[in-house]
Every structure is written in C-alpha cells, then in structure tokens.
Amino acid sequence: MESVMSEQEQFNQELCGFLSQAVTPFHAVAEMAEQLRSAGYSQLVEDESWTLEAGGRYFVTRNGSSIIAFGLGRESGPAEGLRMVGAHTDSPCLMVKPAPEIVRQGYLQLGVEVYGGALLNPWFDRDLSIAGRVSYQCSQGQLRTALIDFREPVAVIPSLAIHLDREANSSRSVNPQKDIPPLLCQLPENEKADFRALLRERLLEEHADCGVDKVLDYELCCYDTQAPAVVGLRREFIASARLDNLLSCYSALRGLQDWDGAASVLLVCNDHEEVGSRSAAGANGPFLASVLKRIAVERETYAALTERSMMISADNAHGIHPNFADRHDENHGPRLNGGPVLKVNANQRYASNSETTGLLRMLAEKAGVPLQSFVARTDMGCGSTIGPITAGEVGVKTLDIGVPTFAMHSIRELAGSADATNLARLLTHFYNLRGSLGAS
Structure with missing residues (x-):
C-alpha cells in the first residue's frame, strides 16, 4: 500500500x-x-x-x-x-551579451556577462540551457516580446584539465571575461555564427503563431538543467x-x-x-x-x-x-x-x-x-x-x-x-x- x-x-x-x-x-x-x-x-x-x-x-x-x-x-x-x-x-547567473558570437578553434562559444555576485567555480562542467525574454519585430511591423526556454542542455563550460594547470587545486582563479564563455557547438568553416537566427528558430518552435520577422534584442541567461531534488541519506535537504x-x-x-x-x-x-x-x-x-x-x-x-x-x-x-x-x-x-x-x-x-x-x-x-x-x-x-x-x-x-x-x-x-x-x-x-x- x-x-x-x-x-x-x-x-x-x-x-x-x-x-x-x-x-x-x-x-x-x-x-x-x-x-x-x-x-x-x-x-x-x-x-x-x-x-x-x-x-x-x-x-x-x-x-x-x-x-x-x-x-x-x-x-x-x-x-x-x-x-x-x-x-x-x-x-546570480550568466547573462548573454548583445553580440555574443565567439568563434575560436572551430567552436562556437557564447559571450556572457556575470549578473550579481555569482560563485563562478561551480559553473564549470554543468549541463547548461538558455532562457529568458526576447523582443522581436512581427510580420506586421510591431514590437512584441515572448519568453523562451531551450530546456535541453545546449551549452557547457569545460574545465581546463589538471595536466595543463598543475596548480589548479591550490591557486586557480576564474577570469570572467576569458574563462567562462560557454561552448555551444562545433562550427563548420563555411557556416556563419548568428545567435539571433537561432533565437528566431526557437521562437517559432515555442510560439508557432508569433509571426516573428526579426529578433531585435533579448534578456537571456544560462541555467543548470539538473532538476531540483530532495537529497540526503534521510532526505533532509533540498538541492537546486x-x-x-x-x-x-x-x-x-x-x-x-x-x-x-x-x-x-x-x-x-x-x-x-x-x-x-x-x-x-x-x-x-x-x-x-x-x-x-x-x-x-x-x-x-x-x-x-x-x-x-x-x-x-x-x-x-x-x-x-x-x-x-x-x-x-x-x-x-x-x-x-x-x-x-x-x-x-x-x-x-x-x-x-x-x-x-x-x-x-x-x-x-x-x-x-x-x-x-x-x-x-x-x-x-x-x-x-x-x-x-x-x-x-x-x-x-x-x-x-x-x-x-x-x-x-x-x-x-x-x-x-x-x-x-x-x-x-x-x-x-x-x-x-x-x-x-x-x-x-
């Protein structure tokens, strides 16, 4: 029972x-x-x-x-x-910058800005998604807004292996400009990085009748996709x-x-x-x-x-x-x-x-x-x-x-x-x- x-x-x-x-x-x-x-x-x-x-x-x-x-x-x-x-x-979180496309070594990364007093080290090696509000021009020429949430893991901030930084456990610090741009995907040489085009596709997926013509701007952040949970040997804690x-x-x-x-x-x-x-x-x-x-x-x-x-x-x-x-x-x-x-x-x-x-x-x-x-x-x-x-x-x-x-x-x-x-x-x-x- x-x-x-x-x-x-x-x-x-x-x-x-x-x-x-x-x-x-x-x-x-x-x-x-x-x-x-x-x-x-x-x-x-x-x-x-x-x-x-x-x-x-x-x-x-x-x-x-x-x-x-x-x-x-x-x-x-x-x-x-x-x-x-x-x-x-x-x-506190990582907010996506207005011109976020970073292409290095064949990888597309996302330029982000730290919002608030974030503890940065735990952001490494997490399955990240992206969500927030998007402002767009619809097919009738009007300004509209909509919420989006990719939900699935679409980004990660990989750590540098300890073999390449032997002092990592004693003295590694995080440079928020250089060290935390999340990795989105590998980008073929002939493909142009266009984050707003990606957002337009997502808008159409989540709001099929939105009539989006052009993405104008956004307030988006990265977030951890690991679900909240009650944890502990005796279920004493909530982790989220x-x-x-x-x-x-x-x-x-x-x-x-x-x-x-x-x-x-x-x-x-x-x-x-x-x-x-x-x-x-x-x-x-x-x-x-x-x-x-x-x-x-x-x-x-x-x-x-x-x-x-x-x-x-x-x-x-x-x-x-x-x-x-x-x-x-x-x-x-x-x-x-x-x-x-x-x-x-x-x-x-x-x-x-x-x-x-x-x-x-x-x-x-x-x-x-x-x-x-x-x-x-x-x-x-x-x-x-x-x-x-x-x-x-x-x-x-x-x-x-x-x-x-x-x-x-x-x-x-x-x-x-x-x-x-x-x-x-x-x-x-x-x-x-x-x-x-x-x-x-």
Whole structure:
C-alpha cells in the first residue's frame, strides 16, 4: 500500500516543480501569475484604472519580472495596515551579451556577462540551457516580446584539465571575461555564427503563431538543467539552483493562497535585488509605493496605511557550514532544518528591530515554528536585502528573515527540507494575523 505523502513532502515536491519552471525572473513571475489566477486573483494593468473592492484579490506585474499580489480584507481594510511580505525573483547567473558570437578553434562559444555576485567555480562542467525574454519585430511591423526556454542542455563550460594547470587545486582563479564563455557547438568553416537566427528558430518552435520577422534584442541567461531534488541519506535537504530567493517567493505565495480573507495582505517579489535593486522593477524603485498609493487612494489613508503596516523581508540566510564554522559568530550559527532565521545587523544592513522581531517571535510560537538568529561576525562584512531598501523607500516597519542555506550564489544551493514548509506556515499565520501590527 502506498503511504500517504506528508504535508512537508507534498510541499517540497511542489516547490521543486516551481523551481523547475522558474528558470528566469520572467518565468518565475509568469508561473506565480498562473498560480494566483488559479487561486482567484484578478490581474490588474498599471496603465488602466483600477476598481478595488473589499475582499478582492488582485495582482499586477512590472517588466514581466516583478509582481505584486494583494488582498483587501473583509474585516480590516488597508488603512488598518497591510501584512506585507517581500522577496526577490532574480539570482546570480550568466547573462548573454548583445553580440555574443565567439568563434575560436572551430567552436562556437557564447559571450556572457556575470549578473550579481555569482560563485563562478561551480559553473564549470554543468549541463547548461538558455532562457529568458526576447523582443522581436512581427510580420506586421510591431514590437512584441515572448519568453523562451531551450530546456535541453545546449551549452557547457569545460574545465581546463589538471595536466595543463598543475596548480589548479591550490591557486586557480576564474577570469570572467576569458574563462567562462560557454561552448555551444562545433562550427563548420563555411557556416556563419548568428545567435539571433537561432533565437528566431526557437521562437517559432515555442510560439508557432508569433509571426516573428526579426529578433531585435533579448534578456537571456544560462541555467543548470539538473532538476531540483530532495537529497540526503534521510532526505533532509533540498538541492537546486535559485533557492536564493525563489524558495522565499514560493513560500510567500503559498501563504497568500491560504489567506483567510480577513485582514489586508500583500506580497511583492522584485527583480534586480542581486545588483542593487535600483531599477523601475526593483525594490529601490517606485513599484511598491505606486501600488500602495492606488490601494489607499487618499493621501491621509496612505500615511495611515504605511504607519500601521509591517513587512517581512524574506531572503535566504547563511547556514553554519560544518567545514567552515569559524565564519560565523559562535552564538549565531543557524542550522539547516532548525527553522527560519531572524537576521539582525546594528548597521541596518538588515531592517529588523526589537519590535518587529518581537512580534514575529510571538507569532512563531503560536504557529509552532522554531526560529533561529543570524548576526554576522563583527570582523566580517554583512550582505543586505530588500528589507532596508523598502523600509527606507516606503517607511513601513520591516524585519528580515530567511531559510538557512549552504552554497549561496552557487549554481546549485542547499537548504533544509523542513525549513521551506516552516517558512510558509509562518507567513500564512502572519497573513491571517488579526489586530494591530505594532506595540501598544
């Protein structure tokens, strides 16, 4: 007899399915939009007028790579405060350059640019594919865009054999201009390299009725085709690309799907966090504030809304690595499967303060979710998130939290198989929290 799949196993299976589809920020937003539609959320368009109703569920996208979903509570309207969660859709990767064709020694290679703070060594000897957004001119002369995903392995970055670099294990470094152009194929001498022609063929394969006349430009990246998996002798871990930060996006999305409709809620997933968030679609841009002002309508309502709201910035945390435990503060080394991590930094690299973390500790206890804490070593630098940016741009109370992770910014990261479920459970309780979000 087949055993009934546990809640955690079911969640992780669905998380892995999401990660497989969300190979770029564009694909992540498309998948999230589809799931929101299935959960009863209606899509809004930024350049059209909005009619919002109590109890309504809505979402809006910007640039196809950022998304905001929100629900207006039946019992508590937005002026009473929004339960907000923020995450980001982008991950460090290799982006294809505008003129990418490199032909050397009879091989066609692809010129790429490093996006964000990628850990480069793990990109070697992986089966890579290509995906993203393509802008093209259709047969009627109009500008259109479409998503593409080659899905199959079409590229690889071969390592240099140790016989040709005897110091590889002790001193090899990666030159991102010279060492990482992926290998696409062998090219006969009489064949001209034309990447845009290749994209046109792919567009016609994926979108037969697109009427593409000419590929104009694109935003494409390479990604690892190895599927996400639950791994470990006792299946304790999730291994995948883009866990930072699609794991948070999915956990927050699941919480939104389980919203009870009482209080007002919002989820924002921004693009461009890994490169500073300063863009029209990034957290350091106007997207969130613009949506909040349209929800509030009146200036006084907007002021009350931001003062009474609270945001949880959900972004992965550094788990304490057993081989490098000295890289952590001895009292703040989060363990995988030990629960979500409250991230604190006195210099405001994280937005947490005692009021916001205190509220979350109370909520976690009610939800039965364990919490851990992370503070960087005092003699080491500290990363940041959309939390301080959002707090500074919008003025909303904020805290930073995340699932502990190994190999952050690698092509394949590792998280605990219990932690994503616990994060989703905690965020669901936050969305459904009644009463004030501040200290009395």
